[in-house]
Amino acid sequence: MVTRDALASTLVTLVQMAAVVALTPLLIGMMRATRARLEGRAGGRLTQPSRDLLKLLRREPLQADGTSLVSRAGPVALMATSLMLAALLPLVATRTSARVPDDLFVVVSVLLLGSVSLALVGLDSGSAFGGMGSSRHMTIAALLEPTVLLAVYALSIPAGSSVLSDIVATRAESPGTVISPVSLLALAALVMVILAETGRLPVDNPSTHLELTMVHEAMVLESSGRDLGWLELGSWMRLTVLLGLLGNVTTPWGIAGSAAPLTVALGLIALVAKVLGLGVAIAAVEVFLAKVRLFRVPELLAASFVLAFLAVSASYLVTGVAT
């Protein structure tokens, strides 16, 4: 029976990966459409991002002399880490593989590997803009890390485990933990983390064309064709998986607890609904936000760190809050 379980678990993992890849361009399309509608523009079609991606992936990449293997391997590495996140995180179903548990620290390290690949691609281009984007990107990533770990850790205290599947499962079983003060503080911190990590407003403007304010766009400025395609898809997928995780933590219902086909199908529908819902909500809020100055971003991150720290301290020091 072990082999059958393993097979089912592998299948679910594959479903998750395929779902994330398929859902990502749609999510970006929805977010752009929402923004366009709210700004009174017609906007592009929902399928425009996937058309752009396919166009890029079919095009030849240009590589300047003096750039190294990193420019070639970086985009693939970023894409691979995004796929790993899609495979590891509890998105469609909660399950733990004994071999590779979806442990918080493992997940964060995979996320950071992707960030580093992107930063190195930016540096390898050898232009001032690539280095600028890379430097800003890594500064934000470095300052984010304490908040990420503490926020998820605060959520993990009721579950007594740092395995994300356990956290989601525990929250689904005891709905009281979902709206406890500790959980709300931690979720607020987590939202800020996700916005900063995926380069959304107010930290970075995904649709900017002004080089001096760019973070993400500055790093991919020198990439073209297939390389750019992988970089875009990989970065967008990070948004999808993180929104999926956020959705499953805030509303831990619908996610499949077993590998039965029907529950998995239900989990899939729930995931699509949560991710698109959150995406549209973020896009709607972004209309009303301006990008903050780069040197004010640390203040924002410090605020989110304080929220996460409060969440952990509160659940330690004030007995009865966490449970």
Add this chain to the structure above:
Amino acid sequence: MSPLVWAAVTAAAGGSVVSWLAPAPRRSLAAGIVAVLQATAGVALGVAVLGGARVDMALAPRGTALAALGRLTVQPTALGALFLVVMSAVALVAAVFAIGYVRGPSDSRTAWTSWFVFVAGLQLVAVAGDAVSFLLGWELMALGSTALVFTEHAARTAVRSAGLWYAAMTHLSFLLVLSGMAVLAGHAGSVDLDAIAAARPGGHTATLAWLLLATGFLTKAGAVPLHVWLPRAHPEAPSHVSAVMSGAMVKAGVYGLLLVSLRLLPAGPRWWAVALLVVGLVSAAYGILQASVTSDLKRLLAYSTTENVGLMITTIGLADLYRAADRDDLAQVALVATGLLVVSHAAFKTLLFLVAGSVLHATGERDLDRLGGLGPRMPVTSVTFAVGALAAAALPVTSGFVAEWVLLQALVRGGAPSDPVLAALLPAAMGVVALTAGLALLTFAKAFGIGCLARPRSDGATAAHEGSRWMGGALVAAAAVVVGLGIAPGPLSRSLASALAPGAASASPLGGVSLPGLGIGLDPLGLTLLALGCAAPVLGAAAWWARRAPRRRVELGWGCGGARVSPRMQYTATSYAEPLVRVFGQALDPRRELEVEHYDESRHLIHGIRYRHEVGDPVESGLYARGLRGVAALGERARSLQNGSIQRYLGYSFGALLVVLLVVSAW
């Protein structure tokens, strides 16, 4: 196993003779091979002891002059053997590197003799069974390393200042450890470490001994605020020496702390543990913050050593805290984390210092702002640099990731502690450790990205080439250890657990680490396979599209036009860290100078602009500079005591004699 001890001693003595006799062209090979043998003997002895062999012998033959010092017992415990293996293995790799690397002053007779003395001292510290042999080893280590730091004193003045700082700090450490050991030995009535441990001093004796020993060991380990020698001595010493100093010698301080906390004074009050934890966290955060804004590659590595040592001290303090709170299971996991951090840091920091040596050898530069483009020119160095940087940034699949993972597990698995001290300290510790990890990521992305990628920023970097095969071999071996321990950390964790904390960790079938007390495990091999499985479809799709649209090379990047101007338009290490300097301005003491020179004819025409940017070490400028000024002022004042008159000096002597007589009679 005593033959192995004698082999190490003979190699040390023989090596010194060989380095004096061998003529210069053959010296590095001859002495290097003996150095390899010396280190191999150490590794073999350590492995034998970890495997269960017992060694108990006296180094001082009866009736000789040495016997006046005592028996000089060699009696390695499992803990000592562990450090013996780590230190000797570091010395082994560094010796192989040195064969191809040393030239000029670093290939001199003095330098090689100092090397043998230094490594013998390291080995003696780890195997010492009594306080005298421990201190003898400590002093040999200090002497050998001081001489080695001074190696290139004729070429650069910075070496002399660094050497003086190092000599002063390392002897401060020796004095403190000597006094601490003396207090303990005086209480126990014996210099034997076993007897000292059995005597269990309490009260003020214990506190005094702990303070002296802990400060002494923290100085050697390079913890803040006693770290000032590290960012000076590591960069100025030859790189193979920096590798041993950072990979092995600093660990002697950690070994000392473990010795105190586990064996000599195990049941101390809780404030000891809290003090260690706080010192560890401050060192970790401060060290990596300084590293992240430094552009000198070796100085960056030195500050990162302070960070890593800080993490080790944090785990030792954490283990003591957990033990005081009756959470032995967690204390043991924390100790396994200490062991993993020690081994992992020894592996990757040795590698990184050797990489820095290879870069210095090839380009004559260690300033990242003048490097770049090493990837195609020095492929072996660059790839091993990437491996070391990944480990230093605690990313998979390297030994650094495994160590950090166990450390974080030890921090978070406490559940909601009922103890308010723990409840307040644990989240803070976790925040600091996470910030440290984040900054380490930036630091090493910067070091590797600026150093190896993009276009070269100086002529030296443009003309870079790989060094000899010995150097390449040592780099590849060290990188293999880093990756090997990252993929299959299980066996190592098991032997660490048996040496430090029985039963706390075991190996999983795939070679991963498993923590039975916490019910969780990590299989880096599984993670690697998953990564390969995820990369395969991407690579396949890329290959499919590449058939129709192959990659095209162009002469220059676009860079919005900027790439065409000059490689100096690229981002440098200094500009890379600029946002951090702004964010952490208050903790970093940045100094900027901007001078604009105008033409005489008009204020509106600019002749030249001079910009200087420097980030200081506020601990150094605040604490040490002030202290040194105080000492100098005292010296000035003391001058009035000496006016050269014989009568006055006779008066002083008479007064001193009177005081001595009074004290003696009153006793």
